[in-house]
Amino acid sequence: xxLKKMNKLISRIPVSIRVTAWFTTFILxxxxxxxxxxxxxxxxxxxxxxxxxxxxxxxRIYEDPDEFENFDxxxxxxxxxxxxxxxxxxxxxxxxxxLAFSIEDINTYQIENKKFLYYDTRLKNTGDWIRGxxxxxxxxxxxxxxxxxxxYYIAPLFIAFVAFVGYKIVxxxxxxxxxxxxxxxxxxxxxxxxxxxxLDNSEDEIHKMASTFNxxxxxxxxxxxxxxxxxxxxxxxxxxxxxxxxxxxDYALDYVxxxxxxxxxxEVINRQAKKMTSLINQIMExxxxxxxxxxxxxxxxxxNIILQLLEDYRTLxxxxxxxxxxxxxxxxxxxxxxxxxxxxxxxxxxNAMKFTKTTISVSLNRINKEIILQIxxxxxxxxxxxxxYIWDRFFQINNSxxxxxxxxxxxxxxxxxxxxxxxxxxxxxESEIGKGACFIVRFPI
Numbered sequence: 001x002x003l004k005k006m007n008k009l010i011s012r013i014p015v016s017i018r019v020t021a022w023f024t025t026f027i028l029x030x031x032x033x034x035x036x037x038x039x040x041x042x043x044x045x046x047x048x049x050x051x052x053x054x055x056x057x058x059x060r061i062y063e064d065p066d067e068f069e070n071f072d073x074x075x076x077x078x079x080x081x082x083x084x085x086x087x088x089x090x091x092x093x094x095x096x097x098x099l100a101f102s103i104e105d106i107n108t109y110q111i112e113n114k115k116f117l118y119y120d121t122r123l124k125n126t127g128d129w130i131r132g133x134x135x136x137x138x139x140x141x142x143x144x145x146x147x148x149x150x151x152y153y154i155a156p157l158f159i160a161f162v163a164f165v166g167y168k169i170v171x172x173x174x175x176x177x178x179x180x181x182x183x184x185x186x187x188x189x190x191x192x193x194x195x196x197x198x199l200d201n202s203e204d205e206i207h208k209m210a211s212t213f214n215x216x217x218x219x220x221x222x223x224x225x226x227x228x229x230x231x232x233x234x235x236x237x238x239x240x241x242x243x244x245x246x247x248x249x250d251y252a253l254d255y256v257x258x259x260x261x262x263x264x265x266x267e268v269i270n271r272q273a274k275k276m277t278s279l280i281n282q283i284m285e286x287x288x289x290x291x292x293x294x295x296x297x298x299x300x301x302x303x304n305i306i307l308q309l310l311e312d313y314r315t316l317x318x319x320x321x322x323x324x325x326x327x328x329x330x331x332x333x334x335x336x337x338x339x340x341x342x343x344x345x346x347x348x349x350x351n352a353m354k355f356t357k358t359t360i361s362v363s364l365n366r367i368n369k370e371i372i373l374q375i376x377x378x379x380x381x382x383x384x385x386x387x388x389y390i391w392d393r394f395f396q397i398n399n400s401x402x403x404x405x406x407x408x409x410x411x412x413x414x415x416x417x418x419x420x421x422x423x424x425x426x427x428x429x430e431s432e433i434g435k436g437a438c439f440i441v442r443f444p445i
Contacts, residue, residue, distance in 0.1 A: 020167040027162050031155065047117070050134050051106045054119050058132035062121045068130070080129035087128070092116065092135050101129055180213050187217075241272040248272075285415065295337045295422050302341065302371060302443075303332045306364055309345055313353075322356060327363035332371050334443045336423050344419045347412040348375045348439050355379035356436070369445050376438035382431040390429065391417040 057075050061067050070077060070090040078089030084101075091097060094114055099107070101120045109116045117134040179198065187195050196214050245268075252265040306328055317324050334341070352360045356377035363374045382390065390413050420427045424444060431437035 017167070019170045020163060024159065024163040024166060027166075028159055031158070047136070050117055050136060051119075054117055054132050054134040055106065058119050058121050058130055061130050061132075062123065065123055065126075074134065076133040076135070078131045078133070080131065082127045084129070089131075092133055095133055095135075101131070177210075180210055183213075183217075241276045244272045245269050295340065297335050297337055297423075299333055300336055300338050300341065301331060302334050302336075302373075303328055303330050303364060305338070305342060306345060306362065306373075309342065309349070310362065313349065317353070317360075320353070321358070322353065323359045325359060325361040327361075327365065329365045332364055332366055334371055334423075334445070336443070340419045340422065344416050344441070345373070345375075347416050348373075348441075351412055352377040352379075352437075352439075366445070371443045371445060373441040373443070374438060376436060378436040381433045381435050382429065382437050383433055387429055387431065 054075060057072070058077075061077065068077060068079060068088065070088070076090050076092045076095075078091060078097075079087050080101075081087050086097070094111055095116055095118075096109060096111075099109060099118070101122075103120060103122065106117060106119050109118060115136040117136060119132045119134075121130050122128070123130060183195050186192070196217060248265045248268045252262055256262045256265060310324065310326065314324070349360070349362070352375050356379050359378045361374070361376040363372075365372055392414065417427060420441060426442045428440050429437055430440065
C-alpha cells in the first residue's frame with residue numbers, strides 16, 4: 001500500500017479516534033519504559049539489601065563462632081577447615097562448591113535462572129573459613145510473578161482505562177467541532193441562517209473557534225437579511241412607478257393620436273423613471289451603510305460644512321419663501337467621515353424643507369463635551385405614537401403631514417440613523433402635533 005493511500009485511509013478515521021490512538025500509544029510506550037526502569041532499579045535494590053544482610057549475618061558468626069547454624073533466615077552457612085574441606089553447613093542446590101575464597105568481597109554466582117550471592121570470612125582463632133550463601137532465586141521468582149501479574153493483567157486494564165477515559169475527554173473536547181459541522185449541514189439543508197452552535201462556558205481554543213463561527217454566522221445572517229430586505233424593498237417600491245410606466249406606455253400605444261398627447265405620456269414615463277433611479281440609488285446607499293461597521297474618520301470642521309451647505313440652499317429657500325434662522329458656532333470640529341456628515345445634514349435639512357410652513361432653524365453649538373446639531377421646522381409635527389417608527393425603512397408619516405407633494409422614499413431618516421450610529425453619536429426628535437419637529441444630533445468630542 002502506498003503512502004498516499006495510507007494517508008487517505010487514515011484521514012477517514014475520526015479525529016477523536018486518531019488522537020486517542022496517538023496518546024494511548026504514547027502512554028503504552030511510557031509505561032513500558034517506566035516498568036523496565038523499575039525492574040532494573042528493583043533488581044539493584046534487592047541485590048544491595050541482600051548483600052548487606054548477608055555481610056551482616058556472616059560478620060556476626062565471625063564475631064561469635066558459636067552463632068554458626070547451617071541455615072538461618074534464607075542464608076546458607078558452610079564451614080571449611082584450613083584445607084578447604086567442608087566440616088559443617090548446608091549446601092544450596094546448584095551452587096558450585098569449587099569457587100575460590102575471597103575475603104571482604106561480595107561475589108555473585110549465576111547458573112541458568114538461579115542467582116546466588118556469597119561472602120567469605122576467616123575465623124581468627126581456628127583459621128576456618130565461613131561462607132555465607134544467599135540465593136536470590138526466591139526473591140526473583142516472587143518478583144517475576146508480581147511483574148507477570150502487572151504486565152498480563154494490570155497493564156492491559158490500565159491501557160484500556162487510559163484509552164476509554166482519553167477517548168471520552170477527546171470526544172468531549174471536540175464536541176464544538178461536531179456541532180459546527182452539524183450546524184453548517186443544517187443551514188445548508190434548511191437555508192435557515194438563524195441557527196447557532198450551542199456553547200458552554202469553556203474558553204479553550206476549540207470553543208473560541210466555535211464562538212468565532214457563531215459570529216461569522218451572525219454576519220452571514222445579517223448580510224442575508226439585508227440582501228433579502230433589499231430585494232423586498234426594491235420590489236415593493238418599484239411596483240408603483242413600473243405600473244405607471246406600463247400604463248402610460250399602453251395608453252400611448254393604443255390611444256395617443258397627437259404629438260402633444262404623446263409628450264404628456266413621455267413626461268409621466270420620464271418622471272417615474274427618474275423616481276425609480278433615485279429610489280434605487282437610495283436603497284443601494286442605505287444597504288451599503290448598513291453593512292458597514294467601521295468607517296474612515298478624520299478631524300473635520302463641522303461648522304464650515306454646514307455653512308457651505310446652507311449657502312447652496314439659499315436660493316431655493318428664497319424661492320420657496322422659507323425663512324432660515326441660524327446659530328452656528330464657529331470652528332466646531334468633530335471626528336468623522338466628511339461625506340457621511342454632509343449626507344446626514346442634507347437629509348435632515350431637506351426633510352425640514354418638505355414639511356415646514358415658513359421657518360427653519362439650524363443651530364450648531366458646543367455644550368459640555370458634546371457638539372449638538374439642531375434642525376427645527378414649524379410644520380404640523382409628528383405624533384408621539386409615530387416618532388419611534390420614523391427611523392424605519394419606507395416608513396411614511398400620516399397624510400396630514402406627508403402630503404403628496406412631500407412624499408419621499410422613506411429612506412432619508414434611516415440613512416441618518418445609520419450614519420449617527422457609525423459616528424457613535426445619538427439622535428432624537430422633539431415634536432408635537434401642530435408645533436413642528438426638531439431633530440437633535442449629539443456628537444461626542
